[in-house]
Amino acid sequence: MKLSFDRLVIDQEPKLLLFTTEPYVVHMRAGFTVAADVLVSYKNIKSEKTLLISAQSLTDQLMKRMEECNNLLTGIEVWVYKSGPEKTSKYIVDD
Numbered sequence: 001m002k003l004s005f006d007r008l009v010i011d012q013e014p015k016l017l018l019f020t021t022e023p024y025v026v027h028m029r030a031g032f033t034v035a036a037d038v039l040v041s042y043k044n045i046k047s048e049k050t051l052l053i054s055a056q057s058l059t060d061q062l063m064k065r066m067e068e069c070n071n072l073l074t075g076i077e078v079w080v081y082k083s084g085p086e087k088t089s090k091y092i093v094d095d
Contacts, residue, residue: 008040008049010091014081016041019073023053036073051080061093 005026008015021037033054040049053059058080065076079094 005035005050006048008038008051010051010080010082012082012085012089013042014079014094016077017051017080018077019075020048022073026050026052055091057090058093061091065093 008017018039018041019036020039023034023036025032026035033052035050035052035054038049038051040047053062062073062076062078065078066073069076081092082089083092
């Protein structure tokens, strides 16, 4: 379990993500959630971040890609963004 991390916040601007770990549990103020580490490419800048992957719209799409990759998240590279500016907007995952 990671106790501190640099969290990636997804907005409407597409970001290219390369997953570098399998999902793991992180402790948040309100309890526990699932996360994975990613290498983020955005506007010619690469950085390592932690992505919370507990949102249903994100999890469903990542699970489909994991099924195509021997049920592994590590190594999957996708574009991720949100469908709108609201906190509750759905995540979009594109190849």
